[in-house]
Amino acid sequence: MALPMSVLSFASSAEARRRAIEMIEAEDLDIVRLWAGGMEVIEIRRPAPPKPASSATSAAHERADRMLALRRQGLTTRAIADEFAVSKGRADELVATAARRAEMFKTQPNRAVLSNRALQAIRQLVDEAEEDVAERDARLPSRVAALTRREIGSVPNIGAGTVAEIEAWLWERGLSLA
Numbered sequence: 455m456a457l458p459m460s461v462l463s464f465a466s467s468a469e470a471r472r473r474a475i476e477m478i479e480a481e482d483l484d485i486v487r488l489w490a491g492g493m494e495v496i497e498i499r500r501p502a503p504p505k506p507a508s509s510a511t512s513a514a515h516e517r518a519d520r521m522l523a524l525r526r527q528g529l530t531t532r533a534i535a536d537e538f539a540v541s542k543g544r545a546d547e548l549v550a551t552a553a554r555r556a557e558m559f560k561t562q563p564n565r566a567v568l569s570n571r572a573l574q575a576i577r578q579l580v581d582e583a584e585e586d587v588a589e590r591d592a593r594l595p596s597r598v599a600a601l602t603r604r605e606i607g608s609v610p611n612i613g614a615g616t617v618a619e620i621e622a623w624l625w626e627r628g629l630s631l632a
Contacts, residue, residue, distance in 0.1 A: 467496070471599075471630055474498040498630050501621035518552035525549045562591040568623060571616050575609040599629040606631070 464470040467488075474486040478500050488496040517538065524534050535545035559566040565573060580597045584590040598620065606617050624630055 471496070471498060472628060475625070475628055475630060501625050502618055515552075515555070518548045519556075521545060521549050522552035522556065561587050564591045564594045564627075569616070569619060571612065572619050572623070575606055575612045575616060575620070578609050579605060595624060595627045595629055598631075599624055600632055602632050 462470075462473070464473060470488050474488060475498060477483060477486055478498065484500050486498045488498065521534050521538060524537070525531070529537075531542050531545050531549065534549065535542045538545065540548070555566070568576070576594070576598055579601055580594070582590045582593070582597070584593065603617055603621075606612060606620060607614075621631060
């Protein structure tokens, strides 16, 4: 069976990648292959949908968010601890974690949706010189898109699941790995 082929010209490989992503979305394709200079083949694949967070993780986040909401309403940590049947120290810890996560969603929305494991891999591979947190976060997707699957997979304790998570994260932003 002959595969359809189109010849298109682009000013840059980044523009070609963006167009390939648009074609995959618009035409419900799984893969687009680009030939650069008649020699190099670049494959852009639709990533597998990310696995949903476990229900236990979601429930823990919801519980911590409820605790944070109660704290913001003026309840004491002791009252929150009693309400959720945890120690005062654990309630403090959960409220602080929920507050950090909420702040991260406001100031660093690109990072906030990634797992800790994916963030650790990215930190090891991407240089970020900007002092401004929001600017650094805004530039993160394009910096990660310059990486390859092999580079991400070479980070210790990073497997196919984390690579797939990063690919899906980039896809949502109209980008793909190099």
